Amino acid sequence: MAIDDLQQSVRQMLFAKEAAPVEGLSARGQRVYRRQVRRSLVNGVTLGVPIARALLGEEAVEGLIEQWLDASVPTTRLYWQLPLEFAGWVAEMPSPVHPALPELVHWETAEVDILNAPDASSEALSAAPTDGARAELHPSARLCIYRHPVHRMTVESTDWPEALETPAFIIAYRRGERVFWNLLEPQVAQLLAKLAEGATVGEGLAFLESLYGAVDRGVLVERLGALVERGALVGFRGAELATPR
Amino acid sequence: MSPTGQVPDLTVGLGFRLGLAEEILAGERSNAAFLEVCPENYVGVGGRRKRLLDASRERFPILCHGLCGDLAGLAPVDVGLLREVRGFLREVGAPWYSDHLCWTHIAGAEIHELVAMPYTAESVERAAARIRQVREILELPMAVENVSAYAFMGPPEMSEAAFMRAVVEEADCQILLDVNNVYVNSVNFGFDARAYIAQLPLERVIQIHMAGYHEEAPDMLLDTHAAPISDPVYELFAYTMDRMPHTVPVLLERDANFPPLAELEAELARMAAIMEAAHGDR
Numbered sequence: 319m320a321i322d323d324l325q326q327s328v329r330q331m332l333f334a335k336e337a338a339p340v341e342g343l344s345a346r347g348q349r350v351y352r353r354q355v356r357r358s359l360v361n362g363v364t365l366g367v368p369i370a371r372a373l374l375g376e377e378a379v380e381g382l383i384e385q386w387l388d389a390s391v392p393t394t395r396l397y398w399q400l401p402l403e404f405a406g407w408v409a410e411m412p413s414p415v416h417p418a419l420p421e422l423v424h425w426e427t428a429e430v431d432i433l434n435a436p437d438a439s440s441e442a443l444s445a446a447p448t449d450g451a452r453a454e455l456h457p458s459a460r461l462c463i464y465r466h467p468v469h470r471m472t473v474e475s476t477d478w479p480e481a482l483e484t485p486a487f488i489i490a491y492r493r494g495e496r497v498f499w500n501l502l503e504p505q506v507a508q509l510l511a512k513l514a515e516g517a518t519v520g521e522g523l524a525f526l527e528s529l530y531g532a533v534d535r536g537v538l539v540e541r542l543g544a545l546v547e548r549g550a551l552v553g554f555r556g557a558e559l560a561t562p563r
Numbered sequence: 564m565s566p567t568g569q570v571p572d573l574t575v576g577l578g579f580r581l582g583l584a585e586e587i588l589a590g591e592r593s594n595a596a597f598l599e600v601c602p603e604n605y606v607g608v609g610g611r612r613k614r615l616l617d618a619s620r621e622r623f624p625i626l627c628h629g630l631c632g633d634l635a636g637l638a639p640v641d642v643g644l645l646r647e648v649r650g651f652l653r654e655v656g657a658p659w660y661s662d663h664l665c666w667t668h669i670a671g672a673e674i675h676e677l678v679a680m681p682y683t684a685e686s687v688e689r690a691a692a693r694i695r696q697v698r699e700i701l702e703l704p705m706a707v708e709n710v711s712a713y714a715f716m717g718p719p720e721m722s723e724a725a726f727m728r729a730v731v732e733e734a735d736c737q738i739l740l741d742v743n744n745v746y747v748n749s750v751n752f753g754f755d756a757r758a759y760i761a762q763l764p765l766e767r768v769i770q771i772h773m774a775g776y777h778e779e780a781p782d783m784l785l786d787t788h789a790a791p792i793s794d795p796v797y798e799l800f801a802y803t804m805d806r807m808p809h810t811v812p813v814l815l816e817r818d819a820n821f822p823p824l825a826e827l828e829a830e831l832a833r834m835a836a837i838m839e840a841a842h843g844d845r
Contacts, residue, residue, distance in 0.1 A: 321685060322670075324717060325637060328678065329670040346783065347714020354713075354785070355676040362675060391672035395631040395644055396603055400675070437609035457609065495611040 332356070335388040356387055359400060366401025366430045370422055372473040374415070382408070398434055401427040416478045418466035425468045432458045432492050443553025447542040449520035451554035453513040458492035459550050461502075461511055469499055493549040500548065505533060506541045519554070575831045575838070576626065578788075578816045584615040586824045588622070594831035597624040599814050600655065603631055606647040625655040626770065626812065628739070629662035631673065632697060634707060635680035635690040638668045645700045652703060659769060661706040661739040662697070664690060664730060679712035682719035682726040691733035698736065706737035706769045711744040711776075711786035713751060723748060724762035737769035742800045743792070743816075747776050747784040760803050768807065773800060773834060774816040788818035792830055797837065804841035813838060 319327070319341065330338040331348050332355050340348060360383045364371060371379045386407045394403055405427040409420045435458035443454055462469070464486045467479045487507035490499040502510065505526055512522040519542070526533045545551045574596035577587065587593060598619055605616055619625070629648065633640075652660055666678045680686045690707075698705040709727050721729070731738055740763065749756035775790030792815070800813075813834055817827060 319717060321637060321681070321689075324681070325666070325670045328666075328716070329672055332669065332674065333672060342717050343714045347712075350713040350779070350783065350785070351676075351678060355674045355678070358676045359674075392675065393671070393673055395641060395668075395673050396606075397630070397675055398604065398608075433610050434608045434612065435610070436607055437613060492610055495614070 333387055333391055356384065359387060359392060360384065362397050362400035363404045367423055367426045368473050369426055369471050369475060370419070373475055398430065401430050417481070418468055418478050421464045421466050422468040422471060425462065425464065428460050428462060428490060429497050432460060432490055432497050435492060438552045443555060445543060445546045445553055447519045447539050447554050449518065451519050451556045452516065453519065453542065453554055454552040455514055456491045456550055456552055460490050461507060461514065462488045462490060464488065489545065489550050491550040498548070500550065503541070505530065506538060509538055574812050575834045576812055576814050577827065577831070578814060578818070579616070579619060580818060581612065581615065582821045583824065584619060588615070588618050590824065594828045594835060595623065597626055597812055599626045599628050601630050602627050602648045602651045603629065606651050620655055625657060627652055627655065627657040627660050629660060631667045632662035633666060633668040634662055634664050634693050634697070635686055636666050636668050636693070640693060640696055642700060645697060649701045652701060657703065659704040659706055659737065660701050661708055661770060663710050664707040664727065665710040677710040679710055679716060681716040682721050682723055684720060687726065687729045687733055690730045694734040694736050704737055706739040707731060708739040708741050708772065709744050711747040713783070722754070724759040728762060728764055731764065731767050738763065738767045739770045739772060740768045740803065741772040742803055743772065743774040743776060743796050744786055746796045746799050747786050750782060750784045756799050757802055760799070760806065765806055766808050768811055770811050771803070771813040772816055773813060788816045789820040791826070797833065800834065801837045801841065804838055810838065810842045
């Protein structure tokens with residue numbers, strides 16, 4: 319068998335829902351490889367979703383991960399990123415066991431991402447969000463929107479949360495070695511999203527004004543300053559430019 | 564001195580794992596003279612992982628061992644990741660880089676396991692070319708590790724030992740000899756482990772790995788790194804050390820079912836005693 323064909327066959331043996339035998343390989347060896355590979359991948363994901371495991375049970379979560387492996391294949395070379403790939407697949411599930419499941423898995427794996435994100439540089443930045451300044455988010459900062467309060471769930475949670483009346487906008491980040499999160503007002507969340515794209519503070523505020531008409535620039539700038547104090551934002555570059563109106 | 568640069572030549576070390584790191588760092592002394600780190604778990608990472616790694620670097624020399632280099636694979640080498648690894652290796656002062664002689668990427672899938680490749684002349688050429696390419700990118704000496712295997716990937720054209728020898732000679736690289744993997748494969752495929760060791764160009768061995776296995780059946784052992792080293796593996800290690808023309812750092816791999824650190828320290832001491840018996844008076 320040509321080497322490319324052999325690899326295709328081995329992939330089917332490892333990942334097809336019903337293992338397709340590879341010609342010329344011992345049946346027992348194939349069973350061992352399939353089990354070992356899938357066990358390694360399942361373990362890599364389960365570590366990242368402790369709340370889902372506590373709520374659904376180990377077997378159910380492992381079954382879910384097995385479904386992912388049946389339907390897709392991991393593409394990251396970094397083992398710690400496996401839960402993030404799994405979350406991407408769960409987000410696309412047509413009918414999850416509960417509508418909050420994709421959000422819970424997203425939240426749990428976002429925590430993995432946050433805990434492993436690079437440290438902030440030690441460069442001192444301004445804390446003043448002036449008009450011409452560009453914000454530098456902490457490298458671990460992640461903006462999330464949830465329709466269920468999954469960010470309040472713990473491994474002690476015994477039931478799924480009710481849907482929120484309005485979505486929760488959250489910025490989550492690492493301070494020290496722990497994950498912190500803050501609820502954001504919708505306008506602050508939109509402003510942060512714009513700043514994360516590279517807009518200046520002035521451009522971000524102008525964007526909000528284009529959406530809402532007048533906005534309270536003073537309050538919004540104050541919120542940005544508070545996020546610097548908490549560590550979600552490292553600070554601002556180019557802050558020597560004009561101050562906000 | 565062995566060809567190991569900064570790492571003392573008659574030493575034993577431990578794999579750096581988060582599950583062990585706090586305890587190792589909390590202890591005043593350890594039988595471990597170095598730690599081995601898997602760069603893919605640390606490139607671009609901050610927080611607790613980085614803090615523990617940085618703290619470990621202050622106390623121990625660091626050796627680096629890759630997990631997903633896919634050295635016998637078909638997909639293009641991941642140059643971007645390797646450049647990140649190169650930066651990491653320079654930062655920690657690694658004297659060489661090792662990875663597994665196997666497949667870790669199969670037809671688009673990253674499998675996060677080690678699957679043996681066919682023992683063919685074609686595989687020898689491919690693996691040697693990739694090892695040379697990786698070495699050029701990393702700008703460091705390369706060592707390749709023999710992996711445990713559970714099935715032949717097609718009819719072998721040569722024995723595993725002959726395959727290993729052909730690859731390292733063709734690539735002109737070093738060997739990271741995993742003694743446990745030799746033993747596991749000798750049981751799984753019914754060959755003489757000592758004859759395997761005797762066939763290897765031991766002058767190319769730059770480091771040794773030791774670990775525990777799980778016995779799934781009397782003729783099927785699994786390389787788990789989740790159990791103590793077994794007596795037959797210690798015996799094969801002693802046989803190997805007696806034949807090594809030089810001493811090299813020897814690593815105890817433990818990835819799961821972590822026992823109290825004292826048990827690992829005892830395993831390190833037993834390995835060190837075997838090394839001392841073989842090479843202490845040379």
